[in-house]
Amino acid sequence: MFPPLPNPPTQTTAPKFGPADLMRRSASTVTPPAQRQTEVAKLIDISKCIGCKACQVACNEWNELTPPIGDNFGVYQNPSDLLPDQWTLMRFTEWDNPQTGNLEWLIRKDGCMHCEDPGCLKACPAPGAIVQYTNGIVDFISENCIGCGYCVKGCPFNIPRISKTTHKAKKCTLCSDRVAVGQGPACAKACPTQAIVFGTKDDMKKWASGRVDDLKSRGFANAGLYDPAGVGGTHVMYVLPHADQPQLYANLPADPKIDPLVGVWKGKGKVAGLGAMALAVLAGVLHYLKNGPEVATEEDERKAKSLVDGAV
Amino acid sequence: MLSPQIHDSYPVAVDRYSGLTRLNHWINAFFFVALVLSGLAFYSPYTYFLSGLFGGGANARMLHPWFGVIVTISFLFLFFRFVGGNGWKPRDTAWMKNPGAVLSGDEEALPEAGKYNAGQKIVFWSMTMLIIIMIATGLVIWDQYFAAYTSIEVKRAAVLIHSVAATAAIIVLIIHIYAAIWVWGSIGAMTSGRVTGGWAWRHHRKWLRDLVAGRVDGDMPKA
Ligand code: HEM
Ligand code: SF4
Numbered sequence: 001m002f003p004p005l006p007n008p009p010t011q012t013t014a015p016k017f018g019p020a021d022l023m024r025r026s027a028s029t030v031t032p033p034a035q036r037q038t039e040v041a042k043l044i045d046i047s048k049c050i051g052c053k054a055c056q057v058a059c060n061e062w063n064e065l066t067p068p069i070g071d072n073f074g075v076y077q078n079p080s081d082l083l084p085d086q087w088t089l090m091r092f093t094e095w096d097n098p099q100t101g102n103l104e105w106l107i108r109k110d111g112c113m114h115c116e117d118p119g120c121l122k123a124c125p126a127p128g129a130i131v132q133y134t135n136g137i138v139d140f141i142s143e144n145c146i147g148c149g150y151c152v153k154g155c156p157f158n159i160p161r162i163s164k165t166t167h168k169a170k171k172c173t174l175c176s177d178r179v180a181v182g183q184g185p186a187c188a189k190a191c192p193t194q195a196i197v198f199g200t201k202d203d204m205k206k207w208a209s210g211r212v213d214d215l216k217s218r219g220f221a222n223a224g225l226y227d228p229a230g231v232g233g234t235h236v237m238y239v240l241p242h243a244d245q246p247q248l249y250a251n252l253p254a255d256p257k258i259d260p261l262v263g264v265w266k267g268k269g270k271v272a273g274l275g276a277m278a279l280a281v282l283a284g285v286l287h288y289l290k291n292g293p294e295v296a297t298e299e300d301e302r303k304a305k306s307l308v309d310g311a312v
Numbered sequence: 313m314l315s316p317q318i319h320d321s322y323p324v325a326v327d328r329y330s331g332l333t334r335l336n337h338w339i340n341a342f343f344f345v346a347l348v349l350s351g352l353a354f355y356s357p358y359t360y361f362l363s364g365l366f367g368g369g370a371n372a373r374m375l376h377p378w379f380g381v382i383v384t385i386s387f388l389f390l391f392f393r394f395v396g397g398n399g400w401k402p403r404d405t406a407w408m409k410n411p412g413a414v415l416s417g418d419e420e421a422l423p424e425a426g427k428y429n430a431g432q433k434i435v436f437w438s439m440t441m442l443i444i445i446m447i448a449t450g451l452v453i454w455d456q457y458f459a460a461y462t463s464i465e466v467k468r469a470a471v472l473i474h475s476v477a478a479t480a481a482i483i484v485l486i487i488h489i490y491a492a493i494w495v496w497g498s499i500g501a502m503t504s505g506r507v508t509g510g511w512a513w514r515h516h517r518k519w520l521r522d523l524v525a526g527r528v529d530g531d532m533p534k535a
Binding site: 259 | 314318320322323324353354355356357358359360363368369370372373374415416417453455456459464465467468469471472475476479482483486487490493494495496497508509510511512513514515520521524525
């Protein structure tokens with residue numbers, strides 16, 4: 001068993017990380033602190049999940065989220081998608097394994113992956129609306145958010161949701177407020193089977209490799225850890241029994257990357273664009289200085305007059 | 313018979329734009345500038361400060377698409393007021409082939425221009441195209457109302473196209489404004505509605521000749 005996180009102390013504790021520990025800040029440059037904090041990670045072991053949704057409830061409870069009552073669309077999944085007030089969602093897939101003939105019920109806890117290279121943050125135009133702490137947590141700072149929806153376009157996992165009422169982008173915070181005082185995320189705390197564990201990223205990888213070995217010994221030859229390199233690795237990782245086919249798990253992308261279009265949109269072209277605009281203005285100024293205004297002369301007026309007079 | 317647009321005084325006065333056309337143009341100009349400034353707020357961290365003009369980023373985000381709708385509608389009217397004079401003619405191609413004369417204001421070396429010269433026609437048609445591109449892509453990325461209608465992949469392409477088209481439109485706008493400043497008398501055409509005969513002779517001689525021969529511009533009130 002993975003050692004459970006300690007219960008909170010009764011005294012107030014100073015946060016272990018805060019604004020001084022940023023390594024990225026949207027639409028701004030920050031100098032990261034010389035010393036990076038130990039990277040944290042949440043490990044979601046799909047083979048252990050029983051689909052009880054305790055994590056989903058704990059998340060709503062801790063973050064005071066009350067999603068609207070939805071519709072039953074014929075499967076166990078509820079609500080049907082992530083929402084501005086549903087930051088994690090158990091996605092249920094029924095899969096006929098052609099090799100074994102077994103019907104497998106694949107349950108994946110969806111939510112922000114806390115990418116090492118976060119596409120949301122890259123896309124965000126509002127200074128400080130998305131930050132990344134040196135421990136790897138990617139957090140949305142709502143007071144700086146302008147509700148433009150660019151993070152939705154930047155994210156390779158389709159995670160952020162914009163509230164239609166508050167016009168703020170919302171997603172899993174990895175319980176940055178709890179982690180800051182030495183706690184684990186609410187979902188990990190609530191999970192009855194230890195399908196969700198939380199700790200340093202190194203420890204999570206080690207723990208995962210034990211889990212992967214165990215799964216392999218039970219016939220899941222392709223079991224593996226999902227820590228996709230295309231986004232620099234993530235601070236939410238999965239142990240997948242079928243790691244060779246991540247798409248089985250409600251379309252978990254096999255090789256997620258920030259879309260190249262986002263790279264172009266957010267690239268040096270913008271600086272070039274501003275440069276071109278400035279150059280156009282400068283060209284105008286220089287042209288005016290060189291040529292002076294283009295003025296109709298007395299002679300032009302006389303010629304116009306005689307043209308008009310010639311006609312009457 | 314002289315066009316009623318020509319007033320035979322000295323200097324000769326020529327009506328160039330009707331009151332409604334001028335109103336239409338200035339509504340368009342006002343909202344286009346607001347559109348550009350609010351759009352630039354999201355364009356780059358260097359221009360985010362422009363959101364302050366609109367009371368912060370959230371307001372700029374909310375207002376920008378509405379400015380776009382206003383501009384599109386007002387441009388539509390402007391389009392029909394101006395399109396008659398903006399057909400491309402062989403003389404425009406010849407005009408384009410002599411950029412040296414254009415830039416030095418040596419219009420004697422250029423074909424006589426009609427109501428619009430080739431440069432103005434390019435501004436007109438490129439703005440038309442760019443506004444069509446921007447309203448189309450702008451609606452795709454207007455998440456407040458239209459998020460559900462397109463996929464994220466389509467929105468990524470749309471926002472990129474929108475920003476490229478905006479860059480082009482802003483440069484066209486700068487050229488348009490500069491031309492109006494450089495060629496004295498042009499701003500008066502859009503404020504008082506009138507230009508002098510000399511201005512018309514110098515810059516739009518074919519237009520002046522047509523008016524003298526009795527033509528009446530399409531956007532003038534039918535008197
Ligand atoms: C014609 C209708 C238009 C609509 C409906 C529209 C809509 C939008 C929307 C929804 C955004 C995303 C930010 C936001 O939510 O406000 C945006 C961004 C932007 N718009 Fe527009 N827009 C229009 C026209 C224009 C025009 C004519 C320009 C400039 C000439 C312009 C310049 C920009 C710029 C520079 C951005 C930022 C793009 C980026 O982040 O790369 N837009 N527009
Ligand atoms: S999963 Fe999406 S929202 Fe989460 S850090 Fe990555 S890009 Fe940002």
